[in-house]
Amino acid sequence: MTHNLLVVDDEPKLCDLLSSALSQNGIQVFTASNGLHALKVLEQEDIDLVISDWRMPGMDGPQLLAEIKQRYPQLPVIVMTAYSTVKNAVQSMRNGAYDYIAKPFDIDELDITVSKALQFRDILKDNQRMRAELEEQQQFDSLVGDSPAFRRVLQAVDSVRESSATILLTGESGTGKEMVARAIHKHGNRADKPFVAVNCAAIPEGLLESEMFGHRKGAFTGAVADRVGRFQQADKGTLFLDEVGDMPLALQAKILRALQERVIEPVGDPRERKVDVRVIAATNKNLLEAVANKEFREDLYYRLNVFPIPLPALRERVEDIALLARHFAHSLGATAGKRISGFSPEALQAMASYAWPGNIRELQNCVERATIVASGQVIEETDLPGYLFGSQPQGAEAGTSISVGPQVPSDLDAALAEVEKAYILAALHQSNGVQAAAAQMIGISERSFWYRLKKLGIQVDKIVR
Ligand SMILES: Nc1ncnc2c1ncn2[C@@H]1O[C@H](COP(=O)(O)OP(=O)(O)OP(=O)(O)O)[C@@H](O)[C@H]1O
């Protein structure tokens, strides 16, 4: 590797001497007679190391050092001082010089100092390059997946991240909607501004308006102080409207106005405020169906659906299961202080043929459990939760074929019962056996859930969790 070196000294003789002494070792030497001149050379050439005199007319060594540290913080500087007082040397080191050398000096001594400094420079450059490469590789950092279905998502994310277009993320629970929303924000041009997430389903209806738009002190009982709403918090940044399909109709009208006119009105305050937010909305509901059922405003639907990104269910990207499982095993294993090297072929097979109704979140929980249970470095079939096998083989295949496969069961009712059982077991697993929560998760009443348990012969207390 060749290096470019800049010698700064008002003494032409010394510049010449250093030039010829150092040029021999694959180093090209540039010279400058003062600080200002040196800065010019630095602008034009890709310099790896500066050797500068301390006392110079005009811009002296300390001033040049300060300039360099500011403009090129990664560039090492060696300071030469004729007044070999410790004071100068210490001061230069404190101001960020890489090293110093006292005049008069021996060329061999200088050679050693220079090659050490160049090695240091090379390491810095390597680190920078590796970091840049790593960033490129992990373009959307934690978004793991390489299947065609997921690549389409990544392409969509890439094409829209730098705009301020409204995005609608749709997909089943646990498919990564929030993660994708954060990735879009992080890699867009609002990245240094806030990302504010609102879960429209989690906030009581009566509080939603004030949560979104803020309120004035005294606007209603309990409004003891002014409050800034989420829209304003997200000003210049991104507002993530999660579970947007669960927003009450009354609020939908107000949100629509805010999106159309880019102004908001805090509760109890008639003065409008301008807001500049990029909206990313997400839902696991079928919004068109909700529109048809008059649960969701059609005009708001079109306002949000400017750039839809549908997230595939995990069973539609079976190729990614092993990749994701390894990713989780490594990261979760590391947190648990365990080194997991991978999965047995049987374990991979079992995961690949399960339907994953809870998608990536369910896979993550499953792998987390397995890393804890596993006695060795490899996760075996027996480390996986029993419910993965509850539906095998027909259930898992039927689960897959619901959306993609042309496989036809020989006994439809039996196959449907297997699928039903697999989903119910998965819901029970995810809810830690709480039936009410499991019922809610799959959108049926507790009564109907209980009825199905009986019909399918599922004994909740016998489920291995
Ligand atoms: N592509 C991915 N790579 C790695 N991890 C992922 C990926 N997508 C999602 N995850 C992980 O899966 C879990 C679920 O993701 P997330 O919360 O984004 O899903 P969601 O669609 O918002 O779910 P819900 O509808 O239930 O809110 C998170 O822990 C997330 O870290």
Ligand SMILES: [Mg+2]
């Ligand atoms: Mg979510």
